[in-house]
Amino acid sequence: MARLLKQLEEQLIAAEAELQKAEKKVVTCKERVSEIKKQIEDRDMRQAHTLLKQNGVTVEELVAILKKNTSYKK
Numbered sequence: 001m002a003r004l005l006k007q008l009e010e011q012l013i014a015a016e017a018e019l020q021k022a023e024k025k026v027v028t029c030k031e032r033v034s035e036i037k038k039q040i041e042d043r044d045m046r047q048a049h050t051l052l053k054q055n056g057v058t059v060e061e062l063v064a065i066l067k068k069n070t071s072y073k074k
Helices: 002-054 059-069
Strands: none
């Protein structure tokens, strides 16, 4: 009986160690996802700004157009 208990305790310790590793991986993955989303948003904003610039439209003009044509609120 003591032998079985010892084996179960060892399995529990191993499982807890695996769980900690998995939790660290989850945190790392969430950080990566967050960074990727930020990079995408930054890229999209740069592209939008470039398009506005290419078309001679300022951000203020775009906001005015949106307010005039939609229920856009800032």
